[in-house]
Amino acid sequence: MTPLQPAEIAGIVTETARLTRELYVFPEVGGKLADLLADRLAEGRYDGAADPQTLGRLVTEDLQSVSQDRHLRLKFHHEEVPATENGAVLAELHREADLSLGGVPLVERLGGGVARLKLAPIVFPLGLVGAEPLTAGFNLVAPAEALILDLRECVGGHPEAVAHVSAYLLDEPTHLTTLYDREDGSYRQLWSPAHVPGPRFGGEKPLYVLISAATFSGGEALAYDLQQQGRAVVVGERSGGGANPRQGFTLHPQLEATIPVSRSINPVSGTNWEGVGITPDIETDPADALDVAHRAALAAVAARDTDTPSAAEARRLLAGAAEPARDGEPI
Incomplete structure (x- = not known):
C-alpha cells in the first residue's frame, strides 16, 4: 500500500468536505461537517494517516460524530476502484x-x-x-x-x-x-x-x-x-x-466518499x-x-380451516412430531 503524501491527504479531506457541504441531504448538517473536516485538517488530525485505510477511518469517525449517519463515510476498499461516479x-x-x-x-x-x-x-x-x-x-x-x-x-x-x-x-x-x-x-x-x-x-x-x-x-x-x-x-x-x-x-484508488x-x-x-x-x-x-418465525407460521397454517396436506403436517409438527407422519410405502 503506497503511503499517502501530505498534499494527497489535504486534497482528499478537502474534496470530502466539499461534497458533503454541497450534496448531503441535510444542508445545515452538511455545512457543519464540512467546517469540522476543515478544522480537523488544519489541526493536524490527519497528518499521521500514512495509509488510505487509516485516513478513511479517521474521516468517517468525524463525519459520523455529528450526523450519526452510517451511509456517510470515506470508505476504504481493499481493491482499487474505478474513478467513475458510483x-x-x-x-x-x-x-x-x-x-x-x-x-x-x-x-x-x-x-x-x-x-x-x-x-x-x-x-x-x-x-x-x-x-x-x-x-x-x-x-x-x-x-x-x-x-x-x-x-x-x-x-x-x-x-x-x-x-x-x-x-x-x-x-x-x-x-x-x-x-x-x-x-x-x-x-x-x-x-x-x-x-x-x-x-x-x-x-x-x-x-x-x-x-x-x-x-x-x-x-x-x-x-x-x-x-x-x-x-x-x-x-x-x-x-x-x-x-x-x-x-x-472515488477520491483515491482505494477511497470512496459516500454521500x-x-x-x-x-x-x-x-x-x-x-x-x-x-x-x-x-x-x-x-x-x-x-x-420462532417457523413456529408462528406453522400455527398460522394449522389454524386455517382447511384439510390440505400442509395444514395436517403443520399440526403434526406443532404437536412435536420429529418427522411428518406418512401412510403407506414410499412413492
Whole structure:
C-alpha cells in the first residue's frame, strides 16, 4: 500500500468536505461537517494517516460524530476502484452478485407448507443482474402456504429492486415510499409494479420477515415497507438504521466518499428508520429468529380451516412430531 503524501491527504479531506457541504441531504448538517473536516485538517488530525485505510477511518469517525449517519463515510476498499461516479459500489456489486447467485442464495421448504427465501447480501439492481434470480426464487415459493423472508444478512438494495420484490408479496400496485432528492428538491414516489414475471406469493398468506442488527439500507427498506403496510410480521432484533440513499465518489484508488443525497418518506408512518432501525414485531435473538418465525407460521397454517396436506403436517409438527407422519410405502 503506497503511503499517502501530505498534499494527497489535504486534497482528499478537502474534496470530502466539499461534497458533503454541497450534496448531503441535510444542508445545515452538511455545512457543519464540512467546517469540522476543515478544522480537523488544519489541526493536524490527519497528518499521521500514512495509509488510505487509516485516513478513511479517521474521516468517517468525524463525519459520523455529528450526523450519526452510517451511509456517510470515506470508505476504504481493499481493491482499487474505478474513478467513475458510483464506480466503487458497482464494482463491489458485481463481485457480490457472482458470489451469491444474484442475491438469492437460499430457497428451502421448512415443512408444514412453510417456505424460506433468503435475500443476501444485497437486493441487487435489476439492471445489474436482471430479474431472473428474484423471479426464480419467488416462483418457487409462490405455492407455499406461508413464507419466511430472511433478510438477516441483507445489507443493502436498490429502490426499484426492492419495489420489484414487494410486488410478489402484494396483490396490487402499492405506494411503498417517496424519495426526496436534495439536489433538485424533487419528490419521487416508488410503487410496487403491476406486473411481475410468474406467479405471486400474494398479499393474503402469512408472511414473516427476519431481520438483525446487520440488516441495513435497502434490506431495511424492504422490511419497513412491508411492516408499515401491515403485510408482514417482522421477527428478530432492531436493524442497523440506514435510510438515506447515497452516491459514491472515488477520491483515491482505494477511497470512496459516500454521500447520502436523498431520504425516504414512508406514506404510512410519514418518516423512516434512519438512525433508529426497525423495531421487530417479535423481538428475539437473530440466531433464534428462524425457529420462532417457523413456529408462528406453522400455527398460522394449522389454524386455517382447511384439510390440505400442509395444514395436517403443520399440526403434526406443532404437536412435536420429529418427522411428518406418512401412510403407506414410499412413492
